Amino acid sequence: MxxxxxxxxxxxxPDPDEAQRAIEYCYQQDWSDGLPLVPVSTPLVDQFLATTxxxxxxxxxxxxxxxxxxxxxxxxxxxxxxxxxxxxFPVVLAAFDAxxxxxxxxxxxxxxxxxxxxxxxxxxxxxxxxxxxxxxxAFGPGFRPNMTIPRAIGLIVRNAFGIREHVLGxxxxxxxxxWSICIAENEEESPWEPLAAxxxxxxxxxxxSATLTRTCEFIDNRATPVAEEVLRDFADTIGxxxxxxxxxxxxxxxxxxxxxxxxxxxxxxKADVQNWLIEHSGRTAGELRRAGKGGALxxxxxVSADAAPVSDEHFHRVLTEPRQIPVIVAGAKTAGIxxxxxxxxEWSGIATPVGEKIK
Amino acid sequence: xxxxxxDPTGTASTKAARPAAARAPxxxxxxxxxxxxxxxxxxxxxxxxxxxxxxxxxxxxxGSVTARTxxxxxxxxxxxxxxxxxxxxxxxxxxxxxxxxxxxxxxADGVVFEAAGLPTAVIVTExxxxxxxxxxxxxxxxGFPYATTAHPVAVLEEAQVKERAAGVLGDVVxxxxxxxxxxx
Numbered sequence: 030m031x032x033x034x035x036x037x038x039x040x041x042x043p044d045p046d047e048a049q050r051a052i053e054y055c056y057q058q059d060w061s062d063g064l065p066l067v068p069v070s071t072p073l074v075d076q077f078l079a080t081t082x083x084x085x086x087x088x089x090x091x092x093x094x095x096x097x098x099x100x101x102x103x104x105x106x107x108x109x110x111x112x113x114x115x116x117x118f119p120v121v122l123a124a125f126d127a128x129x130x131x132x133x134x135x136x137x138x139x140x141x142x143x144x145x146x147x148x149x150x151x152x153x154x155x156x157x158x159x160x161x162x163x164x165x166x167a168f169g170p171g172f173r174p175n176m177t178i179p180r181a182i183g184l185i186v187r188n189a190f191g192i193r194e195h196v197l198g199x200x201x202x203x204x205x206x207x208w209s210i211c212i213a214e215n216e217e218e219s220p221w222e223p224l225a226a227x228x229x230x231x232x233x234x235x236x237x238s239a240t241l242t243r244t245c246e247f248i249d250n251r252a253t254p255v256a257e258e259v260l261r262d263f264a265d266t267i268g269x270x271x272x273x274x275x276x277x278x279x280x281x282x283x284x285x286x287x288x289x290x291x292x293x294x295x296x297x298x299k300a301d302v303q304n305w306l307i308e309h310s311g312r313t314a315g316e317l318r319r320a321g322k323g324g325a326l327x328x329x330x331x332v333s334a335d336a337a338p339v340s341d342e343h344f345h346r347v348l349t350e351p352r353q354i355p356v357i358v359a360g361a362k363t364a365g366i367x368x369x370x371x372x373x374x375e376w377s378g379i380a381t382p383v384g385e386k387i388k
Numbered sequence: 389x390x391x392x393x394x395d396p397t398g399t400a401s402t403k404a405a406r407p408a409a410a411r412a413p414x415x416x417x418x419x420x421x422x423x424x425x426x427x428x429x430x431x432x433x434x435x436x437x438x439x440x441x442x443x444x445x446x447x448x449x450x451g452s453v454t455a456r457t458x459x460x461x462x463x464x465x466x467x468x469x470x471x472x473x474x475x476x477x478x479x480x481x482x483x484x485x486x487x488x489x490x491x492x493x494x495x496a497d498g499v500v501f502e503a504a505g506l507p508t509a510v511i512v513t514e515x516x517x518x519x520x521x522x523x524x525x526x527x528x529x530x531g532f533p534y535a536t537t538a539h540p541v542a543v544l545e546e547a548q549v550k551e552r553a554a555g556v557l558g559d560v561v562x563x564x565x566x567x568x569x570x571x572x
Contacts, residue, residue: 060397069393069396070391070394071394094463094489094493095526103396103397106394106396110396136463137460137463137492137493138489140462140492141462141488141489184396188398189397191526196518197523199488199489199491199516199519324431
């Protein structure tokens with residue numbers, strides 16, 4: 030539209046041409062995940078650093094196999110580039126800490142052909158203080174903290190750890206939603222304690238949990254009043270063959286409020302749901318063998334599979350303990366639609382409290 | 389004066405700020421050499437490396453073969469294991485790198501073995517050249533030589549694994565010995 034008069038420029042308005050040049054400069058340095066970055070200057074990064082008592086040069090994570098460390102300062106630069114506000118930074122630090130507790134994250138997960146994605150879960154008052162989405166559209170997009178915090182983690186892995194695709198990053202296909210999944214639990218509509226309380230941070234404190242995941246699979250079930258029928262639907266997806274490569278196949282459940290409340294009304298605690306699903310999720314040895322996945326039947330170390338062969342009728346459970354199946358309540362109370370999230374490796378089970386600046 | 393745009397990239401950590409890695413002197417031949425296999429636990433890695441070891445004894449006169457299994461395929465081996473293997477072997481064959489983290493880890497192990505004085509043949513599948521080379525460079529060994537086999541390895545039958553092992557044998561020998569020995 031060249032025939033319209035140009036908009037009047039308000040005094041003091043930012044210069045878009047300069048902004049575009051700065052964004053393009055960031056692309057040229059190969060810093061970007063593919064989307065535009067916020068060009069970061071010292072005054073901006075200082076605002077991030079002012080939100081924490083931790084020293085800028087403190088090392089907050091190392092990837093020994095590639096010989097890289099991430100400092101508070103580098104995390105701040107990457108968080109600012111990702112589009113975080115300075116006040117999000119303590120959540121970024123907590124999320125990164127929680128993620129680096131994961132054995133898989135430290136042990137080559139970011140280089141894996143699986144191309145796993147972090148699942149970040151935020152609990153406590155910080156959800157509302159920072160304007161997280163705690164309702165519909167839990168997997169995003171549309172909400173700045175939910176989108177920019179996981180992006181910050183992705184940029185830290187790219188820039189601070191130096192894991193770039195096709196070089197040290199070797200994802201065969203990767204995971205949809207990689208570096209963009211940050212769920213603020215819908216504690217207000219959950220019938221149960223928040224995830225942080227299951228992860229060593231009770232009392233409603235602000236805390237972040239994280240694990241690596243391989244994908245999300247939806248369960249749409251909104252027509253039966255029988256809780257066990259809904260659970261059976263979950264068990265079918267949890268136990269399916271595709272993800273099975275090891276004897277155990279951990280999952281996180283991101284339950285919509287409707288499903289969570291249905292289970293609770295039928296008398297189920299979180300632990301009851303976990304135990305029901307541990308009991309019922311799996312496939313028979315015959316089904317695994319016919320799909321070329323008999324290897325997933327391997328017995329624990331020290332027990333030979335040959336010494337105790339299992340018949341084709343043997344039901345192979347993919348989960349054995351509640352920690353392998355963390356339960357989160359998220360989304361809107363609008364339909365019976367939940368997600369089974371495949372965990373890459375095993376969740377640490379430990380949440381990190383969101384640090385407050387020591388005054 | 390405008391502010392500078394800040395660089396978000398890290399530099400090598402103190403632990404990894406390694407000087408250029410030394411490469412072990414090559415052997416004139418493999419006659420009598422003790423071969424150490426470092427098996428990375430990936431499917432078919434064990435039969436593949438054992439076949440390489442068997443052929444090194446049978447066709448090149450290697451003295452013995454010992455094997456160890458990595459505790460975690462995804463990360464470089466511990467210094468203790470490297471030291472122990474260095475004490476019981478003269479040359480190392482490791483692999484088979486057929487994933488992102490294990491190929492990189494195989495390269496990292498190879499650089500450490502070489503620095504410990506052991507000629508080493510790292511075997512990865514062709515799909516993982518880029519990450520193998522990137523890791524070797526990170527470890528102070530740009531241009532680190534290694535051997536490749538076609539991808540994939542995990543789905544092969546026993547006979548195919550043996551064919552592949554035989555197919556990479558010449559490259560393994562070339563990696564472990566002086567160039568003059570290649571045509572010996």
